[in-house]
Amino acid sequence: MNVTYKWLKEFVDFDLDGDQLSHQLTMAGLEVDYMEHLGAGLDSVIVAQLDRVEAHPDADKLTMCQVNTGTEVIPVVCGAKNHKQGDLIALAQVGTILPGDFKIKKSKIRGAVSQGMLCSEKELGLAEESEGILILPQGLALGTPVFDALGLKDIRYEIGLTPNRADCLSVAGVAREVAAMVGKTMTLPEVAPVDEAAEEIEKLTSVTIEDADGCPRYMARLIQGVKIGPSPGWLVRRLESVGQRSINNVVDVTNYLLMELGHPLHAFDFGSLRGQRIIVKRAADGESFVTLDGQTRTLQGSDMVICDAEGSVALAGVMGGENSEVEDDTVDVLLESAYFDPISIRRTSKRLGIHSEASHRFERGADIDIVPVALERATALIQQLAGGRVAKGVIDTYPKTLEKRTVAITVNKTNRLLGLDLTLQQIDTLLRSIELETTALAGDEEGLQVVIPMSRHDLEREVDLIEEVARLNGYDNIPVTMPASRVVHRRKETQQSFVTQLRDAMVAQGAREIINYSFVSPTSWDKIQLKQDDLRRTNVRVLNPLTEEQSVMRTSLVPGMLEVVSRNLAYRSDDLRLFELRPVFNVVADQDQPCEVVNLCAILTGRRELEGWSQQDDTVDFFDLKGLVEVVAQQLNLSSLQVEADACQSYLHPGKSCRIYSGKKLIGVMGEVHPVVQDAYDINQPVFLVELDVPAMIAGRAQAATFQPISRFPDVYRDSAILIDDEVSADQVLKGIGSVKVKNLDDVVLFDLYSGKGIPEGKKSLAFRVRYRSTEKTLTDDEINKMHAKIVKSLEKNLGAELR
Structure with missing residues (x-):
């Protein structure tokens, strides 16, 4: 919103200078984004007179002027044609720097000396366009700075208003705030009486409102016999000073009132209105309008x-129509002043992408009580500037009366929230300074009942009024106090601590964390071949999705992870070690809200080692992933991990995947991504993936490990090779050894697998090494042999093993 210093002074008498006013406005919540001194630095542009005007001998389009500055006569070459001898003009003397950083110098133009420039309004920054030089009114003293002589020196303030302050989208609204600052009363401009004709307006036109919710009030005046033409200089300059462009005398009046009172008006060419009447209603669905x-x-x-x-002839509250525009040949004007529903205007403006000065105000909430004031003032100005006869009377269709709100404010709550000690009288004075009506609050509690004017749509609750008290009293007057608080030590919840440890463990293994959106496409499950009848994977739909590609909540981290892998491979980033540790959202039967569970998804793909001089061309495999999971599990103190072949997940290779157990608790799956799924994501190299359920991992966590000192006695190893059926896994052998009750068994390592020559068909040879150590003494060979024989005997009995 743009306002000027002088325009504000017409509404309220104040003694603040330009900088003080800027500061006061900002501290009152009307932040001044930019302040511009109009005419500053242009005192060398003076009033001068054309003593003689002659054609240039060597240029048809130029004239040679003898310009009287009051102290001397100087030659100036001019390219305009709208001047004549005796005219007063604006002379930019040599050395003047005009807007646009254009410096005036003494020069020769087609051989003629020119010691200055005759300025147009555009060159002085007074208008966006101008056809010739500025011709000044007679009677001005020669040599006087033009901006002083015309009273054009002013200060323009660009105020950055918040959306709730629609009441300040006008000079009058800002002036109301200034009046409250300086303790004065704001005075609206007097409305000049209108010279009405004998014929009544109801006999010439009518207004019908078919939708009172969308348009509670519509007023109209009819002015016949107007003469459309350019606006007088004062009106043009006033509009230009706040960034508005002059169009013609009738339209300029509506724009002037828009800036002055903040209420949009619209002028129709009455001769273009078919049937000479107005109907306010909803549009027909699919209707076209220019x-x-x-x-x-x-x-x-x-x-x-x-x-x-x-x-249709206009989009209500947004923009007029081309078919009813006021043109140069317009004779009769129907002037509209109305109030429209903010929500309706906002929806139309946003959907059509039209942001006009009118819609900007209507969608924030206009003042329904200013409707007749704006109409009468505009009617008087149009008659003054364009002539014409005003039909007798005014049409005021007001089918839906809007009542003013009343809000109570108490002294106790005001002081408690603001930390002040204001009296009831002080609060009452502050609120009345912005034209709020107040009465004492009935009852024992000290307070006020406040009637909210129709211009203040932002004042709805007591806290809104308390905010006004704080603003008007001055934010600087609110005491600075430190809030009372207690230092509370809160320990992290178990899952929070575990997630932090898990993240650190994954990073320690060289994995990089990624973060994907929690919203995914419904087709994500098809790409990883998940069945939609699986209750856990049933889509959790978002009520207001941004796009269809983000319309459901993810129930697995796998689709997002594979998308990231595919994107990285497309950019030739082939060696990846990634993980995501984020929640998924699973449907729970008979519950409206999904269950949020934190999962871990990690992948390995590409080379095992970074490319380098001594790097071997080895790629990661299933056992690299298994090793990563085992190391992380060990760091997190999970119970001994166990695996079972085939993860039973459609996105993993059935022959190269497994389920992971911590004790008897299923905590996740891992394996190679199924080739069909890889093709769906355009992945052309093996990808090994693990998906873990974090709450299940926490449930399978062992008790905290206790410190055990290293034995000072020597250890002893025994190596044994056994023949065993192919169907028996190495894991079963290791579990079998661990199940034997041998007191001093310290560690077991499987170090060899052999099948082939010398080994019967259907058999394999497994070699394992057992370490024995006591914390109390040095073990003897006899003790070790007995313990080892016990282990071998158990394997022979339970697994059918034969000692080689």
């Missing part, structure tokens, strides 16, 4: 439109 900017818009049934007897 707005003032020449764009064809497709409307919906929720859009409010202004119609004549045959069709």
Whole structure:
């Protein structure tokens, strides 16, 4: 919102200078983003008179002027044609720097000396466009700076308003705040009386509102016999000072009132209205309409439109129509002043992508009580500037009366929230300074009943009024106090600590963490071949998804992980060691909300070692992944891990995958990604994946390990090779050894697997090494032999093993 210092002074008398006013506005919540001194640095542009104007001898489009500055007569070459001898003009003297960093120098133009420049309004920054030089009114003293002579020196403030302060989208609204700052009263401009004709407006036109919710109030005035033309200089300059462009005298009045009072008005060419009447209603669904900017818009049934007897002529509260625009040949004008529902205007403006000055105000909430004031002032100004006869009376269709809100505010709560000690009288004075009506609150509690004006849509609750008290009293006056608090030591929950340890363990193994969106596409499950009738994988749909590709909550980290792998491989990043430790969302029967469970998903693919001088061309395999899981499990003190072949997951290779158990607790699956799934993601190299359930891992965690000192007695090894059936796994052998009750068994390592020559068909040879050590004494050969024989005998009995 742009306002100027002088325009504010017309509403309220204050003594603040430009910088003080900027500071006060900002501290009152109306932040001044930019302050510009209009006419600053242009005192060398002075009022001068053309004593003589002659054609340039060597250029048809140039004139040679003798310019009287009041102290001397100087020659100036000019390219404009709208001047004549005796005119007062704006002379930029040599050395002047005009807007745009254009410096005036003494020069020769086609052989003629020129000691200055005759300026146009555009060159002085007073207008966006101008056809010739600025011709000044007669009677100004020669040599006087132009901006001083015309009273154009001013300060423009660009205020960055928050969306809730629609009441300050006008000079009057800002002036109301200034009046509260300086303790003065704001005065609205007087509305000049309108010279009405004898014929009544009801006999010439009518207004019908078919949707009172969308348009609670609509007023109209009819002005006949106007003469469309350029606006007077004062109006043009006033509009330009706040960034508005002059169009013609009628439209400029509506724009002027828009900036002055903050209420949008619209002028219709009455001769273009078919049936000479107005109907306010909802648009027909699919209706096409051409707005003032020449764009064809497709409307919906929720859009409010202004119609004549045959069709739409304006988008209510947003933009007028091309078919009813005020043109140079317009004779009769129907002037509209109305109030439209903010929600309806906001929806239409956003859907059609139209952001106009009118929609900006209506969608934030206009003032329904200012509707007649704006209409009368605009009518008087149009008659003053464009002439014409105003039909007798005014049409005021008000089918849905909007009542003012009343909100209570108490002294106790105000002081408690602000940390102040204000009295009831002080609060009352502050609220009345912004034109709020107050009465004493009935009852024992000290407070006020406040009537909220229709311009303040942001004041709905007591805290809103308390905020106004704080703002008006001055934020600087709120004491600085440190909040009372207690230092509370809170220990992390078990899962929080475990997740932190798990993340650290994965990073220690050289894995990089990734983070994907929790929203995925419904087709993600098809790509990893999950069955939709699996209850745990049933889609948890998002009620308001951003896109269809993010319309369901993920129930597995696998799709997102494989997408990341595919994207990295496409960029030739082939050696990956990644993990994601994030929640998934599983459907729970008979519950509205899904169950949120933290999962870990990790992948290995590519080379085992980084590329280098001595690096071997080995790629990772299943056992690299298994080793990573075992190391991480050991660091997290999980119970001894056990695996069972075939993970029973459609996205893993059935012959190269397994289920992972911690004790008897299933904690996850791992293996090579199924070739069909790899093809679905355009992955052309083996990928090994593990997916772990974090709560299950916590449940399978062993008791904290206790420290045991290293034995000072020597250890002894015994190596044995056994023949065993192919169907018996090495894991069964190791479990069998561990199940034998041998007191001093310290460690078991399987170090060889052999089958082939010398080994019967259907058999294999496994060699294992057992370490024995006592913490109390040095073991004898006899003791060790007895313990080892016990182990071999158990394997022979339980697994059918034969000692080689």
